[in-house]
Amino acid sequence: MKILSGQSLPNMPWQEKPAGCREAIWRYSGNPIIGRDGNKRSNSVFNSAVVPFGDGYAGVFRCDSRSISMDLFAGFSKDGYHWQINDEPIQFIGADAEIAPREYRYDARITMMDGKYYVTWCNGYHGPTIGVAWTEDFKTFHQLENAFLPFNRNGVLFPRKVNGMYMMLSRPSDNGHTPFGDIYLSQSRDLEFWGRHRFVFSTVKSDASAWQSTKVGPGPAPIETDEGWLLIYHGVITTCNGFVYRMGVALLDKDEPWKVKYRSKDYLMAPWELYECVGDVPNVVFPCAALTDKDTGRIAVYYGCADTVTGLAFTTVDELVNFAKEHAL
Ligand code: BMA
Numbered sequence: 586m587k588i589l590s591g592q593s594l595p596n597m598p599w600q601e602k603p604a605g606c607r608e609a610i611w612r613y614s615g616n617p618i619i620g621r622d623g624n625k626r627s628n629s630v631f632n633s634a635v636v637p638f639g640d641g642y643a644g645v646f647r648c649d650s651r652s653i654s655m656d657l658f659a660g661f662s663k664d665g666y667h668w669q670i671n672d673e674p675i676q677f678i679g680a681d682a683e684i685a686p687r688e689y690r691y692d693a694r695i696t697m698m699d700g701k702y703y704v705t706w707c708n709g710y711h712g713p714t715i716g717v718a719w720t721e722d723f724k725t726f727h728q729l730e731n732a733f734l735p736f737n738r739n740g741v742l743f744p745r746k747v748n749g750m751y752m753m754l755s756r757p758s759d760n761g762h763t764p765f766g767d768i769y770l771s772q773s774r775d776l777e778f779w780g781r782h783r784f785v786f787s788t789v790k791s792d793a794s795a796w797q798s799t800k801v802g803p804g805p806a807p808i809e810t811d812e813g814w815l816l817i818y819h820g821v822i823t824t825c826n827g828f829v830y831r832m833g834v835a836l837l838d839k840d841e842p843w844k845v846k847y848r849s850k851d852y853l854m855a856p857w858e859l860y861e862c863v864g865d866v867p868n869v870v871f872p873c874a875a876l877t878d879k880d881t882g883r884i885a886v887y888y889g890c891a892d893t894v895t896g897l898a899f900t901t902v903d904e905l906v907n908f909a910k911e912h913a914l
Contacts (some may be wrong), residue, residue: 587811588902590744591877592637597665597885599878600899609908610832610854610886610900617860617894618666618769624658625672626650629865632693632888634805634874635665636702642707643723644874645704646670647889649865655691659723665876665885677718680728684710688750694873696742696806703823705732705740705753712760713739715740717752717776730777739802744809747842751776754785754803764823767801768810770843773797783843786835788820794850796831799823801869804832804872808884813839813846815905817872817886821850830869831855832888834909852891854898856891864891877902901906 602611627648635644641663648658648670660670664882688709696703701719704726708716712735718728732740733734736758745750758766759772767787789797797820807814814837821828822834832850838844856868871889878884882902890896 586882586903586906588808588877588879589811589880590809591879592664593880594637594876594883594885595880596641596663597878597883598884599883602899608854608876610898612858613666613897613899615666615892616858616896616898617672618897619668619895620718621893623660623668623895624670624801625671628653629893630670631892631895632692632871632873633660633887633889633895634693635660635662635702635876635887636695636697636874637876638702639725640726641665643702644668644887645695645706645723646895647691647693648674655689655732656687657690657693657704660831661723671764675726677716677726677728680700681730684731685728690740692871692873694741694806696744698742698744703742705742707738708739710735712736713738713758715755720897732771732773733757733780736763738763739804741806741813744806748840750774750781752842753779756800759901762828764799766802766821768801768803768818785837785843786845786848789914794820796820796822796829796852797833798854799828801833805875805886807837807842808875808877809839810836810902810906812906813837813838814842815902817853817875817905819871825881828868829856831873832872834871836906836909844853847913849909849912851908851912853908854888858890858896860894861890861896863877864893866892870896
């Protein structure tokens with residue numbers, strides 16, 4: 586398996602798969618890596634994206650405040666584990682005056698492309714839609730137009746153009762907690778006007794894979810391999826006690842990434858640990874970043890736990906591709 590995206594991540598606190606572990610992904614022993622008090626006024630720090638930056642890492646963090654407002658904060662780390670998160674939220678500049686006022690911002694993803702870091706997030710504009718911005722230094726963030734009409738969540742950019750087009754995955758939704766949702770792909774020449782929308786995949790309405798029967802949504806930016814684009818996503822089931830969020834993995838076609846080559850029937854990771862099962866919203870694992878070590882194929886996944894704290898887990902490109910194939914729907 587050849588890895589075509591990613592870079593060297595030498596200072597990540599990698600851990601080998603524990604002896605006897607039967608999972609394709611394993612949690613970092615220091616989890617949760619960021620607690621509720623990630624910055625001065627935070628109630629919770631979760632569903633956040635990080636990337637390699639300089640000789641360490643940078644990120645865009647969802648910190649819900651103690652008045653429970655949802656906003657995005659830049660943060661920095663030398664080792665991917667200890668984080669300093671700013672106390673003041675990101676002030677985006679350059680947006681058209683019509684869309685600039687903040688309603689709420691949450692669940693960022695970051696994609697590195699052409700020397701810039703592109704941030705996409707759930708952006709309140711008469712309902713949730715996809716905000717887009719870029720930064721070079723995690724200090725100044727330049728906001729572009731919203732990608733779509735409301736209502737939409739989970740906008741995730743591919744790390745390069747495919748067939749000359751920027752590509753974004755997203756999950757059209759409603760204005761509430763959305764009891765439905767399939768993944769779509771949209772294309773753009775300029776990161777402003779999006780079209781050529783294509784269906785990618787939907788929920789599974791049978792017990793062949795019931796954990797993803799209510800809604801599915803793209804997670805981190807897809808990872809490029811010679812066999813296709815590796816996508817970690819979330820899948821949701823409705824139980825008598827509410828939604829349960831789990832992680833799955835799919836392999837998308839290299840040139841037509843709306844075509845699914847493999848998709849896992851079994852979940853990749855589920856809320857099992859106490860910090861994933863107990864919190865402001867219990868039973869949620871929500872992946873937003875997957876950093877790939879180009880030299881070794883190791884992957885570090887950052888994920889929100891129970892809408893309260895942030896977890897880190899490790900896997901490899903081979904583990905994920907084999908899992909998608911061996912447990913294919
Ligand atoms: C979704 C989003 C996520 C959240 C999840 C579980 O609709 O709001 O941010 O993690 O619900 O509460």
